[in-house]
Amino acid sequence: MLKALTQVPRVLLSLATRRRASSAATRGRTLADQVAVITGSTKGIGFSIAQRLAQDGAHVVISSRNQQNVDRAVAELRKEGLSVTGTVCHVGKAEDQHKLVTTALEHCGAVDFLVCVAGVNPLVGSTLGSSEQVWDKVLNVNVKAPALLLGQLLPYMEKREGSSVVLVSSVGVYSPHAKLGVYNVSKTALLGLTKTLAAELAPKNIRVNCLVPGVIETDFSQVVRASSISCPCPTALYGVQRLGRPEDCAGIVSFLCSPDASYITGENIVVAGYSPHL
Numbered sequence: 382m383l384k385a386l387t388q389v390p391r392v393l394l395s396l397a398t399r400r401r402a403s404s405a406a407t408r409g410r411t412l413a414d415q416v417a418v419i420t421g422s423t424k425g426i427g428f429s430i431a432q433r434l435a436q437d438g439a440h441v442v443i444s445s446r447n448q449q450n451v452d453r454a455v456a457e458l459r460k461e462g463l464s465v466t467g468t469v470c471h472v473g474k475a476e477d478q479h480k481l482v483t484t485a486l487e488h489c490g491a492v493d494f495l496v497c498v499a500g501v502n503p504l505v506g507s508t509l510g511s512s513e514q515v516w517d518k519v520l521n522v523n524v525k526a527p528a529l530l531l532g533q534l535l536p537y538m539e540k541r542e543g544s545s546v547v548l549v550s551s552v553g554v555y556s557p558h559a560k561l562g563v564y565n566v567s568k569t570a571l572l573g574l575t576k577t578l579a580a581e582l583a584p585k586n587i588r589v590n591c592l593v594p595g596v597i598e599t600d601f602s603q604v605v606r607a608s609s610i611s612c613p614c615p616t617a618l619y620g621v622q623r624l625g626r627p628e629d630c631a632g633i634v635s636f637l638c639s640p641d642a643s644y645i646t647g648e649n650i651v652v653a654g655y656s657p658h659l
């Protein structure tokens with residue numbers, strides 16, 4: 382009896398593994414011969430997005446602040462036979478942004494997609510109690526950097542057919558937690574940036590959408606999950622009964638970049654295990 386019980390999870394596990402592997406193998410290469418630049422992509426949500434876009438056929442340029450992390454992420458994906466390259470890019474530094482653009486062009490010759498995942502860790506504190514330095518750091522990295530980086534890539538992206546941008550906000554914008562003040566403000570600004578850029582770039586046939594994750598199990602959310610600021614999670618009350626996983630955010634980004642989404646722009650898409658909308 383005990384043996385039978387202990388065998389069940391293993392059978393389920395192998396089925397789940399096989400299902401995941403076969404779906405990756407049998408999915409069409411919807412992004413073949415296209416190039417994706419992804420910030421903050423050496424772990425967590427960004428890494429899962431990089432892996433998925435590459436599995437779907439894109440050449441992916443990985444980046445984050447630390448060379449070792451870039452090397453590790455690139456090696457891990459190349460081991461899967463995926464087409465990736467990488468460079469260090471702290472998105473708040475102009476010279477690093479420039480290097481990211483140059484790397485993409487040198488290695489891949491073009492850029493079709495920009496996915497801006499890098500975000501500053503939520504600093505636990507009230508909005509009005511935050512210093513000017515905190516405001517500058519959070520707004521620089523979370524809001525200004527995606528716009529400035531896109532500005533540098535625009536001349537190359539507008540030469541391509543069906544370019545696409547995905548920004549990453551947070552479900553916290555719909556029900557802000559008082560102690561994540563400046564972070565919430567920055568993520569709310571990204572919804573505005575999405576709408577504004579979508580309108581601005583539609584005539585160039587560049588689409589701009591926004592991924593809005595809920596609580597996803599990563600190092601980033603660990604700060605919130607482990608601290609006293611965590612509140613009753615809406616998913617526990619009326620949502621899918623588990624935390625989100627980085628890969629839960631990846632397929633939707635691939636879809637938003639793909640031709641299937643060619644008439645979708647200016648949208649905020651929540652991946653949270655529940656709907657914060659009315």
Ligand SMILES: NC(=O)c1ccc[n+]([C@@H]2O[C@H](COP(=O)([O-])OP(=O)(O)OC[C@H]3O[C@@H](n4cnc5c(N)ncnc54)[C@H](O)[C@@H]3O)[C@@H](O)[C@H]2O)c1
Nearest residue numbers: 421423424425426445471472499500551596597599601602
């Ligand atoms: N995890 C969640 O629950 C959650 C929820 C809502 C939104 N988000 C957003 O998702 C994004 C990714 O978060 P995650 O949970 O995957 O975090 P993570 O800590 O697992 O990964 C973050 C990645 O971004 C990189 N990064 C951080 N600051 C950077 C900078 N200034 N320049 C370049 N790279 C930088 C890190 O090196 C790392 O590769 C963030 O924008 C975050 O605000 C996360």
